[in-house]
Amino acid sequence: xxxxTTRVKLQWGVLNTVVVVFALIPVLWIMSLSFKTPATLTDxxxxxxxxxxxxxxxxxxxxxxxxxxxxxxxxxxxxxxIAVVLGTMAAYAIARLDFPGKRLLVGVALLIAMFxxxxxxxxxxxxxxxxxxxxxxxxxxxxxxxxxLPLAIYTLSAFFKQVPWDLEKAAKMDGATQGQAFRxxxxxxxxxxxxxxxxxxxxxxxxxxxxxxSLTSTERSRTVPxxxxxxxxxxxxxxxxGAICAAAVVITVPIILFVLFFQRRIxxxxxxxxxxx
Amino acid sequence: MADIVLDKVSKKFxxxxxAVRDVxxxxxxxxxxxxxxxxxCGKSTTLNMIAGLxxxxxGELRIGGxxxxxxxxxDRDIAMVxxxxxxxxxxxxxxxxxxxxxxxxxxxxxxxxxxxxxxxVLELTPLLDRRPANLSGGQRQRVAMGRAxxxxxxxxxxxxxxxxxxxKLRVQMRTVVSRLQKRLGTTTVYVTHDxxxxxxxxDRVVIMRGGAVQQVGPPQELYDNPHNLFVAGFIGSPSxxxxxxxxxxxxxxxxxxxxxxxxxxxxxxxxADAPRELILGIRPEHFEDAELIDEETRRRxxxxxxxxxxxxxxxxxxxxxxxxxxxxxxxxxxxxxxxDAGAADxxxxxxxxxxxxxxxxxxxxxxxxxxxxNLEKIHLFNPADGRNLTLREGRAAGAxxx
Numbered sequence: 001x002x003x004x005t006t007r008v009k010l011q012w013g014v015l016n017t018v019v020v021v022f023a024l025i026p027v028l029w030i031m032s033l034s035f036k037t038p039a040t041l042t043d044x045x046x047x048x049x050x051x052x053x054x055x056x057x058x059x060x061x062x063x064x065x066x067x068x069x070x071x072x073x074x075x076x077x078x079x080x081x082i083a084v085v086l087g088t089m090a091a092y093a094i095a096r097l098d099f100p101g102k103r104l105l106v107g108v109a110l111l112i113a114m115f116x117x118x119x120x121x122x123x124x125x126x127x128x129x130x131x132x133x134x135x136x137x138x139x140x141x142x143x144x145x146x147x148x149l150p151l152a153i154y155t156l157s158a159f160f161k162q163v164p165w166d167l168e169k170a171a172k173m174d175g176a177t178q179g180q181a182f183r184x185x186x187x188x189x190x191x192x193x194x195x196x197x198x199x200x201x202x203x204x205x206x207x208x209x210x211x212x213x214s215l216t217s218t219e220r221s222r223t224v225p226x227x228x229x230x231x232x233x234x235x236x237x238x239x240x241x242g243a244i245c246a247a248a249v250v251i252t253v254p255i256i257l258f259v260l261f262f263q264r265r266i267x268x269x270x271x272x273x274x275x276x277x
Numbered sequence: 278m279a280d281i282v283l284d285k286v287s288k289k290f291x292x293x294x295x296a297v298r299d300v301x302x303x304x305x306x307x308x309x310x311x312x313x314x315x316x317x318c319g320k321s322t323t324l325n326m327i328a329g330l331x332x333x334x335x336g337e338l339r340i341g342g343x344x345x346x347x348x349x350x351x352d353r354d355i356a357m358v359x360x361x362x363x364x365x366x367x368x369x370x371x372x373x374x375x376x377x378x379x380x381x382x383x384x385x386x387x388x389x390x391x392x393x394x395x396x397x398v399l400e401l402t403p404l405l406d407r408r409p410a411n412l413s414g415g416q417r418q419r420v421a422m423g424r425a426x427x428x429x430x431x432x433x434x435x436x437x438x439x440x441x442x443x444x445k446l447r448v449q450m451r452t453v454v455s456r457l458q459k460r461l462g463t464t465t466v467y468v469t470h471d472x473x474x475x476x477x478x479x480d481r482v483v484i485m486r487g488g489a490v491q492q493v494g495p496p497q498e499l500y501d502n503p504h505n506l507f508v509a510g511f512i513g514s515p516s517x518x519x520x521x522x523x524x525x526x527x528x529x530x531x532x533x534x535x536x537x538x539x540x541x542x543x544x545x546x547x548x549a550d551a552p553r554e555l556i557l558g559i560r561p562e563h564f565e566d567a568e569l570i571d572e573e574t575r576r577r578x579x580x581x582x583x584x585x586x587x588x589x590x591x592x593x594x595x596x597x598x599x600x601x602x603x604x605x606x607x608x609x610x611x612x613x614x615x616x617d618a619g620a621a622d623x624x625x626x627x628x629x630x631x632x633x634x635x636x637x638x639x640x641x642x643x644x645x646x647x648x649x650x651n652l653e654k655i656h657l658f659n660p661a662d663g664r665n666l667t668l669r670e671g672r673a674a675g676a677x678x679x
Contacts, residue, residue: 169330170363173434174377174424175351184376188367 027252034245041241055246065247067219068227073254075137075223076205079144083201084194086145087152092182094153095160096168106153113150121214128215135217143211148201155200159193160186195262202258206251224251279341279431280306281327281464286336288322288488296322298488299336307462309455311479313469314511315617319488320468321436327466328434329353341431351380356425360437362417364409370396370420371405377428395427398457415446422457432464439474451477470617472512476500484508486613502673506663507610509558509656515596515631516614519606522557522657529657529676531557532603532628533581533650539677542657545666555666556606558656561596564632566640567647578651585646586629590636597640599630599648608660652677 033041034055036048043049059065093099094106124143125134133139163186171181187194212223222230228247231240281304288297297319304310312320325331327338329350338346345353356377364373371392378388396402399419409417418438425433438454439447455478458465469475475482476496484491484499484507492504496512503509509517522529522536524546529536536557538546545551567580589596605628632648640646653675657666667673 164361164363166359166361166363167365169328170357170359170365170424171376172330172350173328173355173357175380175428177349177351180380185365185367 030245030248034242034249036242038239038242041239055242056250059243059247059250064219064230065224065227065250068222068224069250071137071219071221072206072223072225072251075140075144075221076202078137079141079148079205080198080202082141083145083148083152084156084198087149087156087197087201088187088190088194090149091153091156091160092186095157096165109150109153112146113154117147117210121210124211125214134215135221137221139215140211140221140223143215144205144208148204151204152197152201155197156190156193159190159196162193163189199259199262203255206255279464280304280308281432281466282337282339283323283327284337284339286323286326286338287334288319288326288331289334296488297326300485300490302483302490302493304464304466306464309458309465309467309478309480311467311469311475311482312485313472313475313482314485314491315613316470317487318485320470320485322488323485324357324434324436324466324468327432328355328357354430355432355434356428356430357434357436358421358425358438360440362409362421362441364417364420364424366409369406369408370401370412370423373409373420374401374423374427377424381428391427395423398426398460399423399453414442415450418442418450419453422454426457426461426463429461430463432466433458435465435467437469438467440469440471447474454478473514476512482512484511486610502665502668502671503656504665504668504671505610506556506558506608506658506660506665507614509658509665510611510614513560515561515633517558517560517656518630518632519608519611519658520557520559520601520628520630521604521606522555524553524555529555529557532601533557533583534579536579536652536655536676538657539675541669541674542666542676552659552661554660556608556611556658556660558658559630559650560654561631561633563651563654564597564630564634565649565651566634566638567649569635569638570649575649577653578649580647580649582645582647583630585640585642585644588640588642592636594636595634595638595640597632597634597638597646597648599632599646601628601630603628606660608658608663610663 029046032046032048035051035053036043037050037052037054040049090105094102120143128134128139133142167185167189168181171185172178176184207225208223209225209229212226213229216222216226219227224247228244228251231244231247281302283300283302283304286297286300287295289295300319300323302310312323314320322331326333327340329345329348333346337344340353340355365376368376374392374395375388378391383391392405393402396405399422401416401419401423404412404416404420409420412420418441421438435454439450442450451474454467467474467478475484479496481493482496482499483493486507492499492508494502499508499512503512506519510519520531520533522531524530525535527538527543529538565574567575583599583601585597586600587598589598632650634640634648654673655667655676656673657676658664659666665673667675
């Protein structure tokens with residue numbers, strides 16, 4: 001028995017290591033490149049011979065990148081908040097109520113999530129130009145919400161279904177209105193779900209390239225992934241690789257912070273002890 | 278404090294199933310009433326309608342004389358204890374118990390005082406700052422009760438509050454519930470599927486089947502004078518023995534021998550729509566080892582002989598299982614009771630009698646034993662509608678009554 005468990009552990013250990021290394025090496029490579037000087041960029045060494053912060057200084061000097069960062073953060077945050085609020089309400093209704101057309105609503109939401117986004121880019125482009133939304137923040141926030149909502153509704157309704165219905169009944173018996181029951185009992189318990197959904201939606205908005213490049217044209221609303229692709233360097237003779245790498249590192253930081261910040265709120269088993277034992 | 282009146286209350290679900298049918302029930306102020314029945318009998322739906330968690334399809338519900346059909350649960354001023362306890366896991370015990378008071382907008386000092394008071398009654402004081410996740414099943418159950426009593430509502434509703442506890446704790450909590458109810462004197466409606474809880478706790482017991490009330494009365498009365506086959510089979514543990522009985526002139530032919538019948542039953546049986554066969558019901562304690570009874574007692578009953586299958590000695594008395602030949606009694610009610618006990622597909626050959634004999638009996642397994650049963654205590658049921666034919670003015674009179 002002891003032998004098999006050790007062997008199983010070893011097998012899993014090796015497998016896990018392979019997966020982690022496979023996933024992390026490109027990230028580490030980018031980080032390494034971002035600290036190299038232009039001269040040593042292509043020397044093939046994993047650990048830079050000369051360390052420099054020049055690349056980082058350069059990207060923050062250009063208005064182009066800073067402006068894109070502000071756009072990215074603003075657009076992603078606003079879209080996340082709206083999608084999560086709307087998603088919470090919709091998911092609660094789906095999890096709790098039986099209303100006509102519920103299956104249809106869920107089906108349509110799923111359909112939207114599965115719809116190839118690239119096929120919608122041209123119509124969206126035309127619509128937004130007509131409505132004057134092209135190259136504005138709302139012009140990106142709206143499609144982000146549209147595509148993030150099915151995701152939000154799905155994850156959130158799964159979480160709401162886990163909250164025992166008896167709790168809501170108990171709150172009502174204790175004298176709570178529907179709203180009070182939701183705010184004081186249901187919502188706090190569904191909080192891990194809300195934060196998980198917020199993270200997923202935020203990452204979706206933050207990483208999007210397709211809509212961002214199609215529905216923007218200037219620095220006014222261009223987000224970082226798009227701005228990166230427009231990096232050219234100071235002059236046409238300058239190699240922008242170092243700068244692109246530095247920018248790539250910079251834009252992963254908010255994601256990591258966001259996840260770390262909310263991870264502390266995602267305490268699994270928050271609902272334990274609610275019902276029986 | 279208030280009385281609760283159900284006036285022809287019915288519940289029809291959107292899919293057309295009728296869960297509760299014309300329930301009439303008057304629960305007096307301070308009374309402890311138990312709703313009992315097998316699963317799906319409508320007892321929980323009835324409770325939820327009183328609570329306001331389910332709409333009432335037709336009929337009227339009055340609490341304290343006031344019609345509350347259309348009032349939200351929060352406006353009915355009643356508290357409920359759930360089977361799952363439904364404690365708020367994000368709040369401590371103190372916060373759980375304070376929650377209804379906070380919603381009632383009481384000031385902090387009063388809230389604290391009331392919570393402490395309720396905690397003391399239920400011995401929860403050392404646990405006030407723990408969260409439900411760190412409590413044992415019994416403690417959670419007490420917190421759920423605490424949350425109900427803290428606000429001194431007009432009535433308590435309890436939905437199988439003890440069924441998640443283990444057997445020993447359940448017996449203990451039963452006395453806690455009983456004592457608490459007596460002490461507070463609050464009208465209580467208690468739902469359970471456990472007939473022992475029903476018998477031991479309530480002032481009155483309401484037996485339900487298929488959404489309809491079968492019989493209402495104090496536990497002992499239901500036990501002694503069941504109005505029908507269902508009540509007879511549901512109340513009592515071990516349950517009443519049922520045997521088919523064929524009618525022949527002035528006697529009933531049963532597997533235990535011929536049972537004489539009195540004039541009253543005979544009159545009943547001479548009616549045009551009278552059944553051609555009856556079901557004989559005998560409670561286990563109305564049997565006795567024939568060696569242990571005197572001549573005078575013997576004359577009040579019948580002695581028969583049957584092989585002993587199993588003897589369970591309880592110390593105070595002996596449960597003796599006898600094998601009797603012939604078919605078992607069949608009726609819709611009995612099948613339903615068997616299904617509820619989970620024994621619907623468990624049918625041995627012939628039928629078994631469960632008897633409770635004195636501890637002094639020398640009965641052993643495998644022998645043939647002469648056993649006596651009391652004719653004054655037997656019940657006769659009509660298998661078609663389950664009615665108890667031995668009842669006279671609501672009281673069971675045995676088979677010999679004139």
